[in-house]
């Protein structure tokens with residue numbers, strides 16, 4: 707994932723820039739009342755003595771009953787998941803470990819509040835930017851199933867710190883700040899980065915990815931930028947591939 711590989715190998719300067727931009731986007735959303743705080747259940751592993759990150763949990767998809775669904779998404783039906791929704795959740799590090807649900811306070815991006823502006827942008831951008839068919843289909847499916855507030859913080863030690871005193875031991879969910887990495891890597895390259903990222907009239911953003919990444923780039927990332935109230939350069943064209951299913955693996959085509 708973008709932020710993971712970039713942050714782990716990066717220079718301290720890049721990390722400082724990245725943290726600063728992600729925290730600013732978070733605080734702008736907070737100031738515009740586009741974040742809500744909720745109590746959530748999480749999966750805690752008694753064997754590992756910690757809350758488990760989504761990718762370290764596996765279980766059965768509640769929608770299609772696929773047995774190897776990940777804690778954040780089902781690779782069979784494409785549904786984005788909260789790990790606590792998985793049936794029979796297991797610790798991926800050791801499937802014999804006992805896991806249980808525990809509660810914690812978290813911040814959510816208020817997608818229902820942002821939905822009118824998001825729908826207007828999706829309608830315009832998907833047409834003028836000629837999004838690929840599967841991008842439009844998967845994004846429409848997301849809108850039709852109803853947008854819910856999306857949790858953007860986690861109880862983990864590694865990551866971008868949440869800039870609130872009460873949340874000082876929490877970090878951003880990787881899919882909140884991973885796409886912000888597109889912006890901060892530009893900022894690391896040039897102090898003139900706003901000429902690219904805050905000039906939607908003159909800059910067109912093209913993105914390329916496998917189809918499992920579509921909703922993060924057509925719904926969550928644009929919503930988190932719209933929610934700042936600032937004039938960000940948003941996605942213009944998205945080119946998204948299908949999967950090739952092989953007997954024991956998966957590849958993008």
Ligand SMILES: [Zn+2]
Pocket residue numbers: 751752753754755797798799800803
């Ligand atoms: Zn464990």
Ligand SMILES: [Zn+2]
Pocket residue numbers: 767768769770771772775780781782783784785
């Ligand atoms: Zn599924």
